[in-house]
């Protein structure tokens with residue numbers, strides 16, 4: 477008969493032995509590396525190493541961590557990549573010195589409650605190849621976040637408030653849209669969004685003045701926001717998108733019929749741009765009007781403001797010479813908006829009308 481308890485005992489014994497061997501330095505041990513040892517558990521003896529700084533246990537068979545892990549308050553690096561964890565374990569929240577946490581290649585689909593509360597010093601979090609559909613708040617110190625190959629369907633808004641974030645990797649998810657709040661990632665330098673289902677890049681993406689690498693290959697983008705060509709990118713990848721090339725529809729000339737709201741809004745917005753003192757003072761008393769006109773846009777031809785009616789155009793612009801780009805990318809289709817047919821008739825030869833759009 478197979479003695480299961482013996483098997484577990486001997487397996488635990490093996491793990492303890494490996495640890496004992498690794499812990500020759502006793503309480504002064506700073507690093508333990510036991511990669512690829514078929515370990516199923518983290519032995520509780522780990523609690524005898526309060527000074528441990530680095531714990532590498534990748535490529536094992538660990539499905540849960542021991543409670544003694546939470547005593548390692550000096551630990552700065554924890555690597556549990558390629559194991560069998562199903563959640564980001566609660567014990568992690570006590571590791572207040574942790575700066576790097578690798579949890580790639582597990583089966584993680586959830587975070588234990590409050591797990592991010594204690595991770596005040598975490599700068600790197602690698603969650604690639606898991607089954608996450610969300611990300612919790614409170615990871616404010618993160619600089620590098622990688623969640624490739626998961627099941628996110630949108631960029632969680634919480635991520636947009638990580639003010640130190642410099643690199644965000646979200647390749648191979650099912651992301652459809654990007655929230656406007658992405659503009660708050662002022663320090664973002666590298667954004668990887670390859671192989672998702674993104675249809676539109678928001679105009680505010682052009683506010684990311686530190687962005688140097690943008691990878692949106694393998695999405696369903698047809699057009700890029702206006703102002704896109706002014707981003708100071710070094711690398712830009714967009715192969716595998718159904719880019720709007722060579723067959724724009726030319727718009728039919730129509731008279732512009734504007735609603736009273738549109739006429740009034742245009743008047744107010746343009747007066748405010750010209751700093752009309754009477755309107756500038758009056759607008760303070762009407763926050764709802766301020767709210768409405770703050771959604772206004774600028775005409776690509778005359779530079780004046782409009783609100784809900786415009787003519788949508790596509791302009792083909794060569795990518796900046798400073799950008800390293802996908803092969804064969806000769807022109808980037810940019811979305812431009814024009815306030816009226818009067819302006820439309822003055823457009824340049826690279827601008828083509830798509831359709832007149834009235835926002836509902």
Ligand SMILES: [Zn+2]
Nearest residue numbers: 775778815819
């Ligand atoms: Zn115009």
